[in-house]
Amino acid sequence: MQTPYVIIDLDIVETKFRELSEALHSTELCYAVKANPGKPVIERLAALGASFDVASVPEIDLVLSCGVEPARISFGNTIKKQRDIAYAAQQGITRFTVDTMSELHKVLAEAPQAEVCVRLFHDCEGADWPLSKKFGCGFADAKKILIAAGNAGCTTGISFHVGSQQRNLDAWLAPLQLCQQLITEVSRETVAPEFVNLGGGYPGSYLDDTPHISVYGDAIRKSLHDVFGSNTPRLMAEPGRYLVADAGTLHTEVVLVSDRDIDARRWVYVDCGVFGGLAETLGESIRYRLHTEHDASAPASQIVLAGPTCDSADIIYDKAGYFLPDALQVGEVIRIASTGAYTTSYSAIGFNGFAPLAQGYINIVAMKEPAV
Structure with missing residues (x-):
């Protein structure tokens, strides 16, 4: 997928x-x-x-x-x-x-x-x-x-x-x-x-x-x-x-890591943004936990996390003070935890040509007994 x-x-x-x-x-x-x-x-x-x-x-x-x-x-x-x-x-x-x-x-x-x-x-x-x-x-x-x-x-x-x-x-x-x-x-x-x-x-x-x-x-x-x-x-x-x-984990690819002279922080652009399923980060209200393949003890620095669209509102985290490993590279995947709610259902249909957020499932088994 x-x-x-x-x-x-x-x-x-x-x-x-x-x-x-x-x-x-x-x-x-x-x-x-x-x-x-x-x-x-x-x-x-x-x-x-x-x-x-x-x-x-x-x-x-x-x-x-x-x-x-x-x-x-x-x-x-x-x-x-x-x-x-x-x-x-x-x-x-x-x-x-x-x-x-x-x-x-x-x-x-x-x-x-x-x-x-x-x-x-x-x-x-x-x-x-x-x-x-x-x-x-x-x-x-x-x-x-x-x-x-x-x-x-x-x-x-x-x-x-x-x-x-x-x-x-x-x-x-x-x-x-x-x-x-x-x-x-x-x-x-x-x-x-x-x-x-x-x-x-x-x-x-x-x-x-x-x-x-x-x-x-x-x-x-x-x-x-x-x-x-x-x-x-x-x-x-x-x-x-x-x-x-908590049942959901969103996988998003790093598209660009940008070092520009207008900001001392790195800007990390991923292929899922505010319009692609992360709408609840508007105002940085919901602050998700981010995970990468790099060890948690690896050197890290403060970043701005943004989505892929040509819209200036497509900034996921700016003021929340997120840090990501310095070793993070283009093409690697960031796993965003606890994204099973209000992500796929908030995903835009084709904004800037980007496809809606896909969803897959694990542990599809028959129930043993009802809970209520």
Whole structure:
């Protein structure tokens, strides 16, 4: 396989799913397909008993083609064409997420018996990849939507997202407190929301260390107990990054090592850049671990790492202070660890003529037993 490409170890995907299932026991795990939509990934997770969070009709078709029952699919995108809602309902999907009254009206028109999840806004403090105000509504809007959905005969619930690659173990506490308050107030006027979706945020292993997932699980369970006591609602979560990031290794070839008088640092250009699958390095938010064939003790110096395209934005790392071996040569391969999430799915289609990032798999074996 020619570079650049990602290799996914499906056994690691399985291990991560089992670890998260244990850490968040009694929680339905809905894999966020956008993180890595590779069919072998979907098939392995389906065999383990996962549910799936989808954002579009093609993702719906992909998951259904892997033999997943519609009851295990949640249409979690809050921005949906009405005809796509209709299509999902025709396939038997009943779970939809909304954050505006107008989106609820579209869902009720096409799927009047839907299970409606209302997404709360969260500021994502403590996350390496925070989300914007594109998603979620405030408390007052959430209350109105939940009451309207309940009065329409829908089962309802509440979701939030604490931001991707969340480092703050207590990040789930404040939104859970809002969920509890919403459940209390909504139940005075209509049927009470039945479930809470804990969203994502569970981290991959990048340059900066994060606690083991069991530590996250302990913190989240403590927050749940502090908020709900013994009356915890039905729980869901939407992991993406955690399940697939560490399963992937991206192989990229050194195209040029440049020493120029405009910068004291070497510039190392590789054949996979920001537009080829490393979009999460924008702003140097996600800092991957880099490996070469040279011994770690070999002399190294600070570099700037950049992609191959004729676009000045295609700079992977400039300010993060990366070092690579002085012996690194053109034609050698840099292995970028924990690149199983948001790489192939972010890869541009033919920008500057470069092909999309390829993906291969190892350890494609039948499951012995489901995890849930």
